Amino acid sequence: MAPLNLLKAWLKSLRGGQRALLPGVQVGQARANAEALQAGLDLSSDGIVLLDNTGRVVAFNSCAQALMHSPLGNLQGADFWNAVPEEIADEYRSAAEQALLETGSHTFAVRHAFEDQWVNYCLRRHADGLLVTLKDVSAIHRASRLLRSSEACNQTLFDAHPQAMWLFDTGSRHMLAANHAAAALYGMAPEALGALFVESLFPDGEGGALLDSLPPSDFQQEMRLCTQKKANGERMLVELSCSSVQWALRPAVLVSVADVGARHLADAHLSRLNEELEMRIEQATGELQRSRGELQAFTSAMLHELKAPLHVVDGFATTLAERHGAALDAQGHHYLARIQASSLQLARLIDDLRTLTYLPSMPMTPERVDLAPVCQRLMDELHKREPARHLVLEMEPALPLVCDKNQISLALACLLDNAWKFTSRREQSWIRVGLMPGKNSAEIVLSVSDNGAGFDAAYTGKLFTAFERLHASVDFPGTGLGLAIVKRVAQLHGGEVWAVAADKGGASFFMSLPQNPQDADSVSGSPSAA
Incomplete structure (x- = not known):
């Protein structure tokens, strides 16, 4: 002054x-x-x-x-x-x-x-x-104008929002505002809804206890599941999302309301369906296990019953050849040889069927195995069957692998027998066995390659199917189950199988086998002849 x-x-x-x-x-x-x-x-x-x-x-x-x-x-x-x-x-x-x-x-x-x-x-x-x-006071008026514009925009968004929302005063619990979606949800005009106290929306005094449970100070996204009533007295199950806000410079609570009655009914229906589905799955699993047991019992009985008369046929054919061979002419000896060859083929087929059937029930015992001695033993057995064959086996001195030894030995025997068979018409034949890294450090791939007859790449998808043959049995005899057994062993180990045909004859077969990272060894080096 x-x-x-x-x-x-x-x-x-x-x-x-x-x-x-x-x-x-x-x-x-x-x-x-x-x-x-x-x-x-x-x-x-x-x-x-x-x-x-x-x-x-x-x-x-x-x-x-x-x-x-x-x-x-x-x-x-x-x-x-x-x-x-x-x-x-x-x-x-x-x-x-x-x-x-x-x-x-x-x-x-x-x-x-x-x-x-x-x-x-x-x-x-x-x-x-x-x-x-x-x-x-220009700055004050501009700020005031912006504030009024923002408030008008917020009010428009609040009124037009499809989610039902309303606000109430924190102290008096008097409704301050309600949007059109809330009015439609409760079945009353926005003005009438905005004139109520919050407790009047809850039946039987539930509102007081629920509102008292809200935090006393600023908070965000407090979720509450409760019952509310509409203007006509109908009750509904809702989910309230509460947040503290300032409304016209007064402490207030913004409430977003979602009618979850239909969702809870759907959840209850889905829960019942899941229980029924689990019960059906359990029943189907039990029936499947019983059917599998019956099938295994039937298969075992069938194979046993087939083996007995087969032994009789083979026994009589052998006796006939020993006692009356001199009395038979060339045609008779041919018939007798066909009988003995068919008996042997049928015996091998029964053995392979038994193996394929019982593989899933065999105990799985993973251990660290060196496949090099296993391969050598299997090749020695093949040489005993055909001593005149000259074949080179190429492999590393050691082939370490974590697997079930019995199952992998069975799969390796099928792969080596397959390679031995299809290289029979080569003057200089070889079989290569090796290990290589897989897609990641927890996988190793076993490979068996040969320079035999190979196969048509167009039929690669049929190679590992039971009884599928890509060559005539007269040219390359076999049961048609060897590669199916290899595939089953790989699946039991959690791996896969595939094959690649060489351009100038020969084929390579691969079996991926998951490993623990600490058990898998890196594989490298040049192959050595054995």
Whole structure:
């Protein structure tokens, strides 16, 4: 209020000068007071205009002159309402004069459209006239405009949101607002819903206990499952998602409501279906196990019953050859040889069928095995069957592998027998056995390759199917079950099998076998002849 005090001192000196001529000292003092007053006004960051009791300007600062946008060049001595733009005087003069008479002060805000500037005028009466302060409040008005725009946008989003939502006051628990989706959910108008207390939405006093359980301070996404009632009294199972917010500068809770009755009914129905499905699976599993047991019993009995008459046929054929061979002509010896060969073929088929049938029930005992001695033993047995054959076996001195020894030995015997058979017409034949890394460090691939007759790549998919033959049995005899046994062994180990035909004859068969990383050895080096 320093400018006002200076004004009082200045006016006092003027009044004294009107009563008598002022001595030179008094005139100098008045001039000093006026200069001090102007200096004080110029120091203010707001616009200040001092008016006498007649409403004329007696002092002002440069900030006030800029904010007033006055049409006058000099404000000194001008009537205040003539000093401001005409449209401001027309709009605010009457109300300001009335308010000054009644309360002694009046405030209004003016917008200068061209500059997009808002100026706040504050008029206050004192004993010697009026004090007018002007303040640039453009930033406040722009922030207020943005705030109102944001609030309007939020309100629009709130009203149009498809999720049912409502707000209530934290203290009074009175509903503050509800959107259209909430009104449709509860079956009442948004205004009627917004006039309720929260507890009225809950049946049998459930609302009080639930709301009391919410955290007392700021919180986000508190989920509650409860029952609510509609306007017609119908109850519904809902899931409430509650979050603390500020609504119109008041602490409130925003509640999102989801009708989950249908979902819970669907979950209950799905649960019943799952129980029924599990029961059916259990029953089907039991029936499958019983059928499998019956099939195994039947297969065992059938193979046993087939083996007995087969031994009889082979025994009589052998006796016939020993006792009456001299009496038979060439045709008779041919028939007898065919009988013995067919008996041997049928015996091998029965053995392979028994092996293929009982493989899944064989105990699995993984252990660390060196396949090199196993391969050598199997090749020695093949050489005993055909001592005249000359074949080179190429393999590393050691072939370490983690597997079930009995099953892998069986699969390796089938692969080597297959390679031995299809290289029989080669003058210089070889079989190569090796190990190589698989798709990752937990897998090793066993490979058996040969330079035999090979196969047509178009029929690769049939190679590992039981009784599928890509060559005539007259050319390359066999049961047609060897590669099916290899595939079953690989599957029991959790691996796969595949084959690749060479361009100039020969074939390579592969079996992937999962390994534990700490048990699998890296495989490298050149093959050696055995």
